[in-house]
Amino acid sequence: MKPFPDMLATGRLILRPPTAADADDVLAAVTASYPELHRWMEWARGPYGIDQARQFCADARAAFDDGRDFNGLVTLADDDTVIGAVAILLKDEAVPSFEIGYWLHTGYTGRGYATEAAGAMTRLAFEEGGAKRVAARVDERNSRSAAVAERLGFELEGTLKSHRRDNEGRLSGTLIYAMTDLGSLAAPIHE
Secondary structure, three states, rough: OOOOOEEEEEEEEEEOOHHHHHHHHHHHHHHHHHHHHHHHOOOOOOOHHHOOOOHHHHHHHHHOOOEEEEEEEEEEEEOEEEEEEEEEEEOOOOOEEEEEEEEEHHHHOOOOOOHHHHHHHHHHHHOOOOOEEEEOOOOOOOOOHHHHHHOOOEEEEEEEEEEOOOOOOOOEEEEEEEEOOHOOOOOOOOO
């Protein structure tokens, strides 16, 4: 049985697993935001075209159908425009622990959508996934992504210093945020 619902509605957003029909919209959102995504996302290292968008949709749907992860599209509730993606990925079933990730179309940042989507997915991980831990890994220079975690009540556990190379080949540190209790989740801004 799948632990996650087929979609999750917030005040302004619908979070849902992608279908094959979403590949063009995913590609459009990534293409419009690629310079920003390339700075922070490991998957945005090389060219991103329709084949990568189709693969993302297929892989995300398969993981959802298997009940492992909820890697969903962030869409506007009023017109289903794809404005990004948010995921809770099962990292350790024995705990259970999840990792959350999120990105938004650059044209939709600064409006609280990332916080709204990540908050809803964090709640889902605890309530439906039985999470005992939800973690977020954020590049130490990505202050906007760190601010999302902090607004939601994630605790900064530490920094992995100079532990990986970013997409430009520079050494990069990673901030590790975590939440171990749903009671720590701050109220979403717009939900």
